[in-house]
Amino acid sequence: MEQTIIPDIIVGRLPVYLNMLQHLSAENVQVASSKELGDLMGISAAQIRKDLSQFGEFGKQGRGYSVVYLISELQNILNLNQVWELAIVGAGSLGRAIANYPGFKHNCFKVSMLFDSDPKIIGSRIGEFVVKNPETMDFEIRNSGIKIAMLTLPASVAQETAEKLVNSGIIAILNYAPISLKLPNGIHVQYLNPVQNLQHMTYYLK
Amino acid sequence: MEQTIIPDIIVGRLPVYLNMLQHLSAENVQVASSKELGDLMGISAAQIRKDLSQFGEFGKQGRGYSVVYLISELQNILNLNQVWELAIVGAGSLGRAIANYPGFKHNCFKVSMLFDSDPKIIGSRIGEFVVKNPETMDFEIRNSGIKIAMLTLPASVAQETAEKLVNSGIIAILNYAPISLKLPNGIHVQYLNPVQNLQHMTYYLK
DNA sequence: CATTGTGAACGGGTTCACAGCA
DNA sequence: TGCTGTGAACCCGTTCACAATG
Numbered sequence: 001m002e003q004t005i006i007p008d009i010i011v012g013r014l015p016v017y018l019n020m021l022q023h024l025s026a027e028n029v030q031v032a033s034s035k036e037l038g039d040l041m042g043i044s045a046a047q048i049r050k051d052l053s054q055f056g057e058f059g060k061q062g063r064g065y066s067v068v069y070l071i072s073e074l075q076n077i078l079n080l081n082q083v084w085e086l087a088i089v090g091a092g093s094l095g096r097a098i099a100n101y102p103g104f105k106h107n108c109f110k111v112s113m114l115f116d117s118d119p120k121i122i123g124s125r126i127g128e129f130v131v132k133n134p135e136t137m138d139f140e141i142r143n144s145g146i147k148i149a150m151l152t153l154p155a156s157v158a159q160e161t162a163e164k165l166v167n168s169g170i171i172a173i174l175n176y177a178p179i180s181l182k183l184p185n186g187i188h189v190q191y192l193n194p195v196q197n198l199q200h201m202t203y204y205l206k
Numbered sequence: 207m208e209q210t211i212i213p214d215i216i217v218g219r220l221p222v223y224l225n226m227l228q229h230l231s232a233e234n235v236q237v238a239s240s241k242e243l244g245d246l247m248g249i250s251a252a253q254i255r256k257d258l259s260q261f262g263e264f265g266k267q268g269r270g271y272s273v274v275y276l277i278s279e280l281q282n283i284l285n286l287n288q289v290w291e292l293a294i295v296g297a298g299s300l301g302r303a304i305a306n307y308p309g310f311k312h313n314c315f316k317v318s319m320l321f322d323s324d325p326k327i328i329g330s331r332i333g334e335f336v337v338k339n340p341e342t343m344d345f346e347i348r349n350s351g352i353k354i355a356m357l358t359l360p361a362s363v364a365q366e367t368a369e370k371l372v373n374s375g376i377i378a379i380l381n382y383a384p385i386s387l388k389l390p391n392g393i394h395v396q397y398l399n400p401v402q403n404l405q406h407m408t409y410y411l412k
Numbered sequence: 413c414a415t416t417g418t419g420a421a422c423g424g425g426t427t428c429a430c431a432g433c434a
Numbered sequence: 435t436g437c438t439g440t441g442a443a444c445c446c447g448t449t450c451a452c453a454a455t456g
Contacts, residue, residue, distance in 0.1 A: 015405035093303040199221035
């Protein structure tokens, strides 16, 4: 059915829709129209309908979308019917905070490993994790089959570490380090950089 | 000169360019062509030239762009010639990690205040900050003239807290809470949500 | 009768291609 | 010669508008 390739910009909005639907579901909302959803998210109703129509017909004319049904369809589309294990590389304060962030486990993600190159903390316990030695990283990741890593280390070592991760079988990286990664085609990278978000906003201030 | 309104999508790329240029500058690179920059960032050379041409003529034909000069122009455009003070609301592990993140001070941002509603930690010291009582938030923020806040608290209280911040004079919010904020026009909001970034990538996995 | 799904129209962002210039 | 700056062409994402429908 879905022979055409879906624009990445549409894929990127699906998690936004899913998040909003989960909030509505938590408030026991049963049905929502594209107009209601759009108003809540600041997106046009037409865009929501068009986006969803790329994947199937999930709504009912005159009624709207069943919240729980649309949630399950979006989870299906986004491959969220399994638990995705995560490796965190970098156990500084940010890496630790993320390791203990409760939001992952409620969304089909599970932090499984935490690496850091600092000999002073290798082997020590952080929350429920024992900090692992990066020298064992290749074996650990390859062996576990983990596909997703989060990079929370200084920019200076982010590129080389990302390359090692890719060589170990990682195919998706969420990069918190403030640097552009140069990686082979087929490797998915997303960037989280608060400084860039702030700089984007300061353009409009003053 | 710049009478036309600049598309937000272009503004959002300027911090990316700036970041790359700062890395090049740190490596003592003097000049870079749009092609070199594009290759480094995975962006087309034409796009970089077109984006920059919205703001002026910063390059030299046959040579490229002076790295330090382009950095200073971009900082100018993005209003980074002043220190922007930040308030963090929510002193959980994420808020604490961000409060001590060294990347801000090297980029014209300075965390000035840290709020949390937990009576057990109000008044306690976290790094160089004393956790402040949210009841004093309106006074503190209005008094200091802080314009930017970072929200690092649970989704359940993010909306009401954001509204309070806006009433206190905040006009830009970097929201780490996993929820869409509904705020008046003119308030700038950027979202950081690792779960959504991960879900975006899992679409392409398996 | 309200709302979906969708072709068509629209608009705007990206790429192209080249004149202009150091 | 090499690279910028930029109008024009192109492409793609968004909005429009309405037939279809529970």
